[in-house]
Structure formats: C-alpha cells, structure tokens
Amino acid sequence: MKMIRITCPACHVDSQMSIKDDLFYGPFVCWKCKKKMILRIEHQQVTECTPIDDEEYYAQLNANHIRRY
C-alpha cells in the first residue's frame, strides 16, 4: 500500500490516495473543491490528471469497474 499525493489542478490542494498496485487509472474527486478528474498513476507517479465533467465521471465509474480501496 502506497500513499500517493495528488495535487488538484483546479484548486491546488493536495489529496492523498492509497493504492495497492503500481498502476491506477480511474476517476477521482478532489475533497476540497469536488472537481472531478481522471487520474493515471504509474509507479507512484501521477502521469495524467485530466479534469472531466459529471457526465464523463459517471461514465468512467460505470466503465471501469473501479477497484475500491
């Protein structure tokens, strides 16, 4: 289990997320401003952080079968 720090692209507040694997891809919501985004984490590094709208967020939730940590 690794703690990954994610800096929100909208409000620049840090969030922390724990992941079990080296790779993560899925939707993420900022705890502060509730901005929704798509995250890709590879080898404990955030390699993609793309803001998305509600519609895309829920589509991703349904599409990805996100592992719930």
Ligand SMILES: [Zn+2]
């Ligand atoms: Zn934010």
